[in-house]
Amino acid sequence: MISFDQSLTLPSGVTLKNRLMMAPMTTSQSFYNGTITENEINYYAQRSKGLGAVITGAANVEAIGKGWPGELSIADDEMLPELTLLASAIKAEGAKAIIQIFHGGRMTHSATLSGIQPVSASAIAALRPDAEIPRALTIDEIQATIKAFGEATRRAIQAGFDGIELHGANTYLIQQFFSPHSNRRTDKYGGDLEQRYTFIAELLDCVFEAVKNYAIKPFIVGYRFSSEEFETPGIRFADTLWLMTKLRETKLDYLHLSLNTYDRLAQDKAYQENSMLAYIHEAIQGKMPLVGVGGVRTRTDVENVLTDAEFVAVGQQLLFDPTWPLKLATNNDPAMFSGDFADALSYTSFATPLFKFLDQRYRSIPNI
Ligand SMILES: Cc1cc2nc3c(=O)[nH]c(=O)nc-3n(C[C@H](O)[C@H](O)[C@H](O)COP(=O)(O)O)c2cc1C
Numbered sequence: 001m002i003s004f005d006q007s008l009t010l011p012s013g014v015t016l017k018n019r020l021m022m023a024p025m026t027t028s029q030s031f032y033n034g035t036i037t038e039n040e041i042n043y044y045a046q047r048s049k050g051l052g053a054v055i056t057g058a059a060n061v062e063a064i065g066k067g068w069p070g071e072l073s074i075a076d077d078e079m080l081p082e083l084t085l086l087a088s089a090i091k092a093e094g095a096k097a098i099i100q101i102f103h104g105g106r107m108t109h110s111a112t113l114s115g116i117q118p119v120s121a122s123a124i125a126a127l128r129p130d131a132e133i134p135r136a137l138t139i140d141e142i143q144a145t146i147k148a149f150g151e152a153t154r155r156a157i158q159a160g161f162d163g164i165e166l167h168g169a170n171t172y173l174i175q176q177f178f179s180p181h182s183n184r185r186t187d188k189y190g191g192d193l194e195q196r197y198t199f200i201a202e203l204l205d206c207v208f209e210a211v212k213n214y215a216i217k218p219f220i221v222g223y224r225f226s227s228e229e230f231e232t233p234g235i236r237f238a239d240t241l242w243l244m245t246k247l248r249e250t251k252l253d254y255l256h257l258s259l260n261t262y263d264r265l266a267q268d269k270a271y272q273e274n275s276m277l278a279y280i281h282e283a284i285q286g287k288m289p290l291v292g293v294g295g296v297r298t299r300t301d302v303e304n305v306l307t308d309a310e311f312v313a314v315g316q317q318l319l320f321d322p323t324w325p326l327k328l329a330t331n332n333d334p335a336m337f338s339g340d341f342a343d344a345l346s347y348t349s350f351a352t353p354l355f356k357f358l359d360q361r362y363r364s365i366p367n368i
Pocket residue numbers: 023024025026027056057058100167169170224258259260261293294295296313314315316317361368
């Protein structure tokens with residue numbers, strides 16, 4: 001069995017010292033224009049020790065992709081000085097620094113975009129309260145959006161990050177192009193699975209081109225995805241297994257299955273013998289590492305995830321228990337926080353913007 005403290009070298013050549021990652025978690029603490037604050041940098045520094053890698057919360061690649069207030073941005077060169085501080089703060093604790101890059105697509109709101117209508121693959125609103133009908137991107141705009149991801153990759157390299165994670169999960173724009181619910185296009189970006197994969201294929205080409213042009217040392221490119229949608233039509237688990245056959249043939253460094261509980265079963269009865277994580281792991285055929293996430297709080301959880309994945313990402317446990325990896329490494333399991341996260345908010349010290357965001361989140365649980 002893989003032990004969490006074993007190192008692993010990714011396909012690009014970057015070595016992670018162990019199998020633990022911080023799961024991407026937005027903290028909504030950035031300034032209005034997406035520049036990171038000192039509070040947020042300190043927050044990451046406090047949680048980076050003992051991890052192989054830290055994946056930051058989502059950072060938008062262009063203004064119209066901003067998903068929520070206080071979100072980190074990597075959309076402009078003016079963010080470079082503060083992004084450099086963030087990368088340095090994470091690396092100073094010995095973890096690789098990976099920034100998650102994203103575009104909210106139809107999952108944002110005109111109120112967040114100063115009155116501008118959100119955009120997506122097609123003019124179809126998401127199935128959620130208050131969802132707005134987005135404007136369908138033109139072909140030129142799609143290509144500009146892809147370029148924005150390439151530019152964000154360049155900035156991540158220039159800011160000293162060790163890698164990026166493409167946020168292809170949680171119903172945001174990349175997933176919206178793959179989903180038959182949000183993508184009803186009749187041009188080359190829409191149609192069957194293969195055609196709905198066109199956006200992802202062009203995105204990967206653009207990102208790897210930026211890596212080739214700007215990185216002077218190996219640079220991590222990971223990809224996060226969700227495995228099922230509840231909408232009809234929507235992404236089904238078999239579609240995701242098909243997606244794996246495409247992604248496993250690319251130069252990606254890892255795939256990251258976004259889940260709230262790592263042992264969750266598919267909705268599709270044909271795939272309920274094993275967890276989705278196990279099926280996905282099998283579908284990747286060992287061609288690149290898989291990251292498992294969702295509800296990891298104890299040593300047993302870590303061991304369970306590592307039977308079906310090469311890495312384990314930890315979110316809320318680290319949020320509330322910043323020294324959790326050190327407790328794991330020193331066999332101090334009894335000291336690990338084991339209470340209820342929502343209750344813990346009342347007695348954990350967070351900077352005010354983060355406290356307010358978490359307070360609201362634990363009351364409403366938005367789809368991030
Ligand atoms: C406060 C908070 C913010 C999150 N922000 C993001 C995000 O920016 N990007 C993302 O892909 N997932 C995000 N997630 C989902 C987590 O990465 C993770 O998949 C989820 O919390 C389950 O893991 P956990 O049980 O270890 O927390 C967020 C979760 C939380 C609790």
